[in-house]
Amino acid sequence: MPRPRVLLADDHRLLVEACTKLLQPDCDVVGTVCDGRSLLPRARELRPDVIVLDIGMPLLNGLDAARQLKRAMPDVKLIFLTMNEDPDLSTEAFRIGASGFLLKSAASSELSEAIHAAVQGRVYVSTQATDGMVQSFIQNGNRPVPAQLTFRQREVLQLLAEGYSMKQAGEILRVTPRTVAFHKYRIMEQFHVRSNAELIQFAIRQGLTLGNHGRR
Secondary structure (H helix, E strand, O other): OOOOEEEEEOOOHHHHHHHHHHHOOOOEEEEEEOOHHHHHHHHHHHOOOEEEEOOOOOOOOHHHHHHHHHHHOOOOEEEEEEOOOOHHHHHHHHHHOOOEEEEOOOOOHHHHHHHHHHHOOOOEEOHHHHHHHHHHHHHHOOOOOOOOOOHHHHHHHHHHHOOOOHHHHHHHHOOOHHHHHHHHHHHHHHOOOOOHHHHHHHHHHOOOOOOOOOOO
16 A cells, blocks of 8 residues: 555644654655645645644634635545543534544554555544544434524634734735724624623634634
8 A cells, every 4th residue: 555645734743753754654645734724725736545643733724725625625634633521622623524533642653554444434432532523423413503604704714813904804804904803803793792702712612713823
């Protein structure tokens, strides 16, 4: 079997370097990116078999980046490698089409196992994540579906929560500051958010940011 071509997406450089060394014996790491917004163009350029990505990435979180990837490259295999233990996020990852979900506390050998399972068409979940996912399915089965953010609202909310001004967010998204302001205040009205501090907390609850990226 050919060696899997792997693209790594994580904003922690030391982790990316460690994963690269870990995978070198039986995978080809064809590239790395450090934010979610760079991921889709890089994936289109490199055409990897598997993308290993974090959920909490700056500019665009891993879940929304995965949605873009699955629309543009439906055959690519996605494996989430994250420190976020929220079972609702792992459940959402598989709804999007993930092939694997691992916590960063998993054994190092599990990442290679997950990659090989993915290219063989199998799903891999680390032991630590399994119990939480089952409980999430049980708890959410009869829960009413809450109001959903649009994709553009999610983009705007993440950037504002990371400390970008409305002008800067507009430049990143290639829209006017007025458009960013419209989405911001529509979110605040729709979800009863009363201040910028509450907006950041709302973004964290939505899984768009871990609250520790900020402007660097």
